Amino acid sequence: MSTGAGIAPSPPRSRYGRFMTGVLRGTLKLDVWINKVYPADYNPLYYTGGLSNLFLFILVLSGIFLFFYYEASLVEGFASVQYITLGVPYGGLIRGVHRYAADGFIVAVLLHLFRNWFTDRYLFSRDNPWISGMFLLIFGGFVGFTGYQLVWDERAQVLTAMFVGMLRSLPLIGDWLARVFIGGAGVSDGTLVRALFLHIGPASALYVMLWWHYLRLRHPKIWPPATWVLASVGLVFLLAGVIPATSGQPAAPAGRPASFPMDIFFLIPFWLLNYMSPFAVMVLLGALFTLGFAIPYIARREAPQEMSVRHAGVAQVIDGNCTGCELCFFDCPYNAIAMVPSPAPGLSRAAANRTWLAVVIESRCVECGICIGACPFEALELPKFLERDVQAQVLEAVRA
Amino acid sequence: MSNGPKVVGFVCDWSVDLVPLMEGGRLREMPSVRIIRVPCSGFVRPSWLEDALGRGADGVFVTGCPYGDCLNREGNYLMRDRVDQLQRRLQRRRVDPARLGMLAYGLHDGPAFLAAVRAFVEGIRALPAPAPPRSAPAAPAPAAAERETP
Numbered sequence: 001m002s003t004g005a006g007i008a009p010s011p012p013r014s015r016y017g018r019f020m021t022g023v024l025r026g027t028l029k030l031d032v033w034i035n036k037v038y039p040a041d042y043n044p045l046y047y048t049g050g051l052s053n054l055f056l057f058i059l060v061l062s063g064i065f066l067f068f069y070y071e072a073s074l075v076e077g078f079a080s081v082q083y084i085t086l087g088v089p090y091g092g093l094i095r096g097v098h099r100y101a102a103d104g105f106i107v108a109v110l111l112h113l114f115r116n117w118f119t120d121r122y123l124f125s126r127d128n129p130w131i132s133g134m135f136l137l138i139f140g141g142f143v144g145f146t147g148y149q150l151v152w153d154e155r156a157q158v159l160t161a162m163f164v165g166m167l168r169s170l171p172l173i174g175d176w177l178a179r180v181f182i183g184g185a186g187v188s189d190g191t192l193v194r195a196l197f198l199h200i201g202p203a204s205a206l207y208v209m210l211w212w213h214y215l216r217l218r219h220p221k222i223w224p225p226a227t228w229v230l231a232s233v234g235l236v237f238l239l240a241g242v243i244p245a246t247s248g249q250p251a252a253p254a255g256r257p258a259s260f261p262m263d264i265f266f267l268i269p270f271w272l273l274n275y276m277s278p279f280a281v282m283v284l285l286g287a288l289f290t291l292g293f294a295i296p297y298i299a300r301r302e303a304p305q306e307m308s309v310r311h312a313g314v315a316q317v318i319d320g321n322c323t324g325c326e327l328c329f330f331d332c333p334y335n336a337i338a339m340v341p342s343p344a345p346g347l348s349r350a351a352a353n354r355t356w357l358a359v360v361i362e363s364r365c366v367e368c369g370i371c372i373g374a375c376p377f378e379a380l381e382l383p384k385f386l387e388r389d390v391q392a393q394v395l396e397a398v399r400a
Numbered sequence: 401m402s403n404g405p406k407v408v409g410f411v412c413d414w415s416v417d418l419v420p421l422m423e424g425g426r427l428r429e430m431p432s433v434r435i436i437r438v439p440c441s442g443f444v445r446p447s448w449l450e451d452a453l454g455r456g457a458d459g460v461f462v463t464g465c466p467y468g469d470c471l472n473r474e475g476n477y478l479m480r481d482r483v484d485q486l487q488r489r490l491q492r493r494r495v496d497p498a499r500l501g502m503l504a505y506g507l508h509d510g511p512a513f514l515a516a517v518r519a520f521v522e523g524i525r526a527l528p529a530p531a532p533p534r535s536a537p538a539a540p541a542p543a544a545a546e547r548e549t550p
Contacts, residue, residue, distance in 0.1 A: 028506055032506065040504075041467065043468060043469075046469055219474065308437065309437050310439045312439055333472055368439055368440040370478060373442045373443050373445050373446070375445070376447065385438075393436045394408055397406065397408045
């Protein structure tokens with residue numbers, strides 16, 4: 001292990017590595033600017049995950065309200081949304097909140113994705129939050145699409161036709177998928193019932209995936225600071241009041257509008273249909289998400305040997321020194337340390353007198369060494385950067 | 401500057417970009433400051449800081465990422481707490497807590513980091529008398545350190 005402090009790490013050799021290093025530097029440069037405006041504790045980019053969760057919570061609350069009034073059928077779908085907007089007190093406002101919180105959600109999620117990608121926060125065992133995050137993105141995007149379907153205006157009708165076209169373009173399973181999606185050979189009342197389920201079901205599943213997303217994090221930052229909660233809630237209410245969410249013309253069986261208002265956050269795949277065949281769009285989407293899932297595995301910004309002290313091996317417990325005090329267990333940010341009953345009789349006096357023994361769950365360790373700092377009993381070490389190596393450097397410093 | 405106070409700095413490998421600032425393990429502008437790179441500021445064990453002071457260093461500091469942006473989520477907050485605790489312990493032993501510092505700077509904050517280190521070094525230079533070594537430099541007593549920790 002090159003722990004000599006004078007060694008400058010060589011710049012990454014691969015093109016991908018150089019590009020991602022540039023992106024990393026740019027991302028942190030942006031932080032410098034934002035930190036000049038907000039104190040670091042309030043930098044919104046430090047809370048993209050919390051902001052996503054906040055918008056999701058707003059969506060759930062406003063969605064429950066809308067659910068009370070929505071009727072899932074071809075005749076009633078459009079009318080009930082109109083009734084919510086015009087007839088129910090504050091209904092139009094709540095509809096707008098639901099609409100703009102969805103945009104806020106997808107923006108925050110994308111910021112969260114790119115920030116964590118660009119700053120290497122998916123390495124080692126942090127691939128687990130990454131993979132669950134990709135699932136959250138896919139499900140979240142799909143929920144947004146079915147939400148546009150539920151309004152059942154002209155746009156919803158065209159979107160449904162486009163999506164069915166995309167599904168049908170798939171070989172072998174395409175027709176079957178399309179039939180499952182619209183609930184029969186053609187659009188019927190059942191289509192909107194399915195759309196309602198496909199809106200609420202995957203949205204509920206988001207919380208199951210969030211559990212997976214948080215599983216390996218101790219103290220996850222699931223809420224932004226109070227000021228940003230107020231600002232975000234205020235912003236969606238303001239937008240809902242100033243630019244109310246509206247429906248287009250009601251869907252008509254023969255209607256085929258040439259254009260419709262675009263939502264750049266949820267409907268980009270449908271915009272691509274202007275330029276590509278449905279099959280090409282499906283292939284592109286499939287390739288994008290496959291790449292997304294593969295990001296932690298296919299390429300790295302730095303080769304392991306370039307990571308220097310940041311790749312010093314999975315932490316190891318020294319059995320004879322562990323007193324079972326649980327300090328490392330409380331401090332590990334990734335829940336990678338478990339306390340197990342100490343095996344009797346133990347190797348040392350400390351081992352004989354303890355109740356618990358710390359065990360590193362190696363599949364969760366990211367080699368950060370925070371447990372080493374937490375342990376006052378010299379019972380934890382990073383294999384390639386030992387306490388001995390640190391002490392040698394300290395000695396060299398004080399002797400010179 | 402080379403005869404300035406001996407200072408040991410533990411610097412998170414992810415925080416300040418040290419490549420342009422360092423030469424032979426020391427800061428180019430302040431050769432009396434020896435830098436030890438660590439994988440995360442939270443890796444630093446407080447007893448190492450204590451040891452360094454006990455063995456004759458005039459000051460020790462730890463540098464992590466900006467608060468809220470630790471690569472490992474909580475390392476710099478944890479280290480800030482540990483440094484606070486150690487400062488209180490040192491104070492009880494009549495060691496000036498100004499000899500121990502916690503800094504937080506990001507990749508692009510090189511100049512601000514240098515300024516903070518310079519202020520830290522000047523603060524130590526202004527202190528009245530060097531703390532007498534707690535124990536013989538060659539034989540640190542890990543057993544004693546163990547008893548003192550909570």
